[in-house]
Structure formats: C-alpha cells, structure tokens
C-alpha cells in the first residue's frame with residue numbers, strides 16, 4: 001500500500017501528563033481519497049482522537065503522520081496548510097459575511113502582506129456550493145444547514161490533503177445531511193469523520209473504525225464492522241442488520257437496549 005495520507009500508530013493520549021490515558025494503543029490509517037468514519041458510544045473518545053489527528057491533543061505516546069511526516073515535528077501552520085477541520089462550533093459573530101468566513105480558510109496560505117488572496121478560488125468555491133447569492137449576507141443570519149455549507153466552503157478553500165469532521169450531520173435535516181455527505185464525497189479528499197448515525201456512516205464511508213472506552217475495537221468496511229454482535233457489545237443495543245434494499249451497504253434497525 002502506498003504511503004497513507006494519515007497514519008496513527010500506537011497512540012496514547014491523556015488530558016493530564018502522567019494521568020490515565022483516555023485513548024490507548026490507537027492505530028488508524030486513511031489512504032488517499034478515502035472516506036473513513038469513526039463511530040462509538042458517547043464518551044468513547046471520538047472527539048479526543050480527532051483532536052489528536054489535527055494536532056490539538058498531543059499524544060503521550062505513539063505517532064501521527066501526515067503524508068509520512070510526523071505532525072508534531074512540524075509547526076501548526078504546516079499542519080493548517082494540509083488539514084482542514086469542520087467542527088460543530090460556528091465562528092463567533094463579528095459581523096462576518098459568508099464570504100469573510102470562507103476567506104478565513106486561506107489564512108494558513110497567506111503571507112504577512114497578502115490581502116484577501118485567491119479571490120477567484122473563493123468565488124469558485126462559493127459557486128460550487130451554491131453560496132454565491134448569499135456571499136454578502138451576514139453569516140449569523142444563515143440556517144444551520146447553510147452554515148455547514150459555508151464551513152465546508154471554508155475548509156475547501158484551505159485546499160487540504162485531509163478534512164476532519166466532528167459529527168458533520170448533527171443538526172441537519174435529511175436533505176442537508178445527504179447533500180453535505182455527497183458534497184464531501186465529491187471533493188475526492190481524504191476524509192475522517194465521526195458519526196452517531198450509523199446508517200449514514202454505512203452509506204458514505206469506505207471504512208469504519210469503532211472506538212469504545214478509548215480503544216479501537218473493530219475496523220473494516222461497513223459490512224465487516226456493522227454486525228449485530230458488534231452493535232450489542234459496543235452500543236449495548238439489540239439491532240437488526242440487513243442489506244440496504246437499494247444499495248450494497250448494511251442497514252441498521254435499532255430494536256431495544258441489549
């Protein structure tokens with residue numbers, strides 16, 4: 001296999017130096033253009049692991065390599081030029097327009113004296129995500145779904161190698177969930193996203209990692225990972241898993257607490 005875009009090896013992380021690790025022995029890899037999902041119960045460590053992947057949480061052991069380079073041997077700007085992050089938190093409102101928020105994605109690439117660099121890239125990205133008509137609107141006035149699209153545009157103008165998303169479909173109605181995930185897939189970027197909706201993860205991800213109590217307990221294609229036994233053991237829920245009637249990926253129907 002060629003050099004993975006992201007390669008996490010033997011990672012341990014604790015919020016307190018010398019404390020009990022909350023993440024233990026994590027191994028995870030993402031190939032070029034692969035969409036990898038991270039699933040697990042509340043408090044299992046998904047956000048903590050994503051933070052390790054984008055150089056926010058410093059591991060106490062193990063490595064995080066991006067395109068073969070140890071991200072902790074590089075400065076934050078180097079990482080920001082290569083990894084974009086879409087979180088659930090929206091930018092504070094300082095009267096920013098949609099275009100202002102998208103332009104913020106260029107920040108890691110700008111020199112001290114550059115202005116609103118790469119105007120055409122910003123405009124092209126706004127057009128691609130149907131945001132041009134809203135470009136001058138105040139970001140704060142948008143709906144949750146529109147804000148998500150603006151944050152995706154901001155991430156895309158960053159021109160990253162890897163896009164990391166923490167529960168990207170939260171707060172979105174079904175149409176916006178599907179539209180966002182289709183747009184993500186169409187970027188061709190390497191993607192790492194956490195999900196609570198396992199059916200969306202099954203429909204859009206190439207591979208899934210299952211995390212439980214800070215450890216990866218399963219990984220593979222959605223068909224390999226989303227078994228009734230795994231869902232009972234990890235989520236404590238009895239589920240029926242069958243094949244989606246219109247596609248080849250599995251479909252999860254929750255039944256009752258296991």
Ligand SMILES: Nc1ncnc2c1ncn2[C@@H]1O[C@H](COP(=O)(O)OP(=O)(O)OP(=O)(O)O)[C@@H](O)[C@H]1O
Nearest residue numbers: 015016022040041042043044045046047048049194
């Ligand atoms: N900086 C921190 N200091 C102390 N504890 C932390 C810190 N960050 C995370 N934790 C703890 O680590 C555990 C995992 O949290 P994390 O947010 O990574 O889980 P999660 O899987 O993303 O949860 P959810 O699905 O509910 O969002 C939790 O018990 C949380 O309280």
